[in-house]
Amino acid sequence: MVNKKTDTELGMDAVITRRDLIHDAGMAALAMALCPSIVAAAPEKPAPAASSPSAADYPPVRTGMRGSHPGAFESAHALAREGRSFPEPVDLDQHFDLVIVGAGISGLAAARFYQQRFGADRRILLLENHDDFGGHARRNEFHQAGRMVLSMGGTHNLEWWDFSATVQEFLKDHGVDVDLMRERKQFHYGDTAPNSPAMWFDAATYGENRLVVNCDLTARLDSTTIDQMPISEAGRESFKHFYAAREDLLEHLDEAQAEDYLRSISYPEFLRRHGGLTEDAVQLFAKLEHGGWGVEMRALSAQEAMESGFPGVHLLGGSWDGEGWDYPVAMWPDGNASLARLQVATLIPGVAPGTTAANVAVARFNYAELDRPGNPVRLRLNSTVINTANTEDGVAVSYINDGKVLRVTAGHCVLACYHSIIPHLCPELPQSQREALEYQVKHPLLLTNVLIRNTDALDTLGIDGVRCPGRLMERLFTFRGINTGGYEHAIDDSGPVALVFWGSISPPADAVDIKSQLRASRAIMLGMSFEDYEREVRTVLDGLLGPAGFDVRRDILAITVNRWPHGYAYEYLDLWDPDWPEDEAPHEIARKPFGRIAIANTDAAATAYTHTAIEQAWRAVQGLPTRRPAGFSEDPGQP
């Protein structure tokens, strides 16, 4: 019988940095748009917490429920899910050359490519539904005892071995030196400490709390390690056979047939059928791709899993002693938020004068300058676009900001937002394009930062990264050792650090097809309160680190839950998607320009990478028609 700790024992009443101000402000704004009479009855906003004086005007230091924070998505959901209509917009009489919907890396890149194509003096407005820019590339900034501790709230890194000429040129334009960044990165996803990586088996799932060190299911496990796993005896034996085997089980098939077969069965099925693993052994793999792919392992084919480094090739005539998995990513200490910051500093220099790639991580950004009248580029936060329409004069864009429904006009529009919302923003689109846009169901992701007082308990255990197969968030690691952008945080620094809980949320077993899985996972994510996430974090840290002296009441200083119900772009998967003929895949149909409206975002490539976000922005801007409609004073001219 497992003794569950009470909320008080877990420190749920302890004072930490978390704030519900944003929630209340956002909800009040939505209420005003949908039903003005509600506002009079709305409760008074709580005063901002005193611990972080700039939280009211500097979003990166806000804690609590972040990512897709309360107040950011309700208008879009009212439009898309409930089919709600909004009051007639108030015309702002503001005209731009370009309006961009979504200030993620793709939207920001579109602004830059537009300047390069049509001239640096072009008037551009970016509309973004969140209270911060960068989209998934979100910065989480903590302050502890006079020290700034950074972490990523979303997009982690620049990952690819080689970038296209467009991306290379773009990175150069922003002063980014990828090779230097790679050199300055000691961080390795919690694989650096002597006993890492480790697996933690929790009492609620496995009957006892047990930490098994130097345990990585993707490496060749030895019997001593397997013997420590609190699963069935049969499960441990099946693991021993699996890791010791060396066979060529598909030798009767030629290469193409073998690949077809491996693309037709799920990886868990491969482990059962060919690896001989028992169900409790297979279950240990279930969540291992929550972070990397944003799906359950059962959504991946055997081929996809093995290409991602999961074991199995040793059963197919391959060997364990391959060249290994080298993934030379470049990172900033706030993830790719620093790239978004560089983009903003380039487009709107008054926001952060003097910012360069050498100091971007520590530069202070003045958000009051983002939407300054008179600047050629303006970025308007907390603005959810609800309609974009081609008109005789160009494009009209309606959005909700602070509860008001407003309209601006432009010569061009780039939709750099999630594709699934576009049919609702642009109801005149052809049916085939609407269906193609709706095909995109993004993968939900969760990234929770927990600022802890020090790493004493982790150091005692000799770990900096742990897999937790039984818990909501499958993986956690310390985030330090990235010394770029003017920020220094040594990999062996034992002071305050952000502990990143990284992954997604498992859908129920009866969610069978991939889109049911993704939608069910998203529903659970949105249905959980901050307290639910906090209780989970405290339970894990108490069970994992408590025995080494970590006191959850004392040592947890702040919690920021970055939930991304619309996370990675939908990538086509072996088990769920057909092979479309060239130019007929949903993303290729979805991204076609529509009048003076072009479409960017990673969704436009069906590939969830930062370099893709940049490439798709470039493609969208090149696809804009050059002739200006009547009624606009200046002609943008030829490229």
Ligand SMILES: Cc1cc2nc3c(=O)[nH]c(=O)nc-3n(C[C@H](O)[C@H](O)[C@H](O)COP(=O)(O)OP(=O)(O)OC[C@H]3O[C@@H](n4cnc5c(N)ncnc54)[C@H](O)[C@@H]3O)c2cc1C
């Ligand atoms: C947790 C997480 C980790 C990731 N890690 C990596 C990584 O390590 N490496 C990598 O290459 N990629 C990673 N990605 C993928 C990431 O999606 C891309 O790299 C990139 O940041 C996407 O940029 P984007 O501009 O295309 O989309 P987004 O960042 O999604 O930006 C689109 C913006 O449009 C806004 N928007 C949507 N609808 C509206 C509307 N109606 N009105 C106004 N605004 C709207 C959205 O809220 C959003 O802010 C990660 C993603 C997540 C969620």
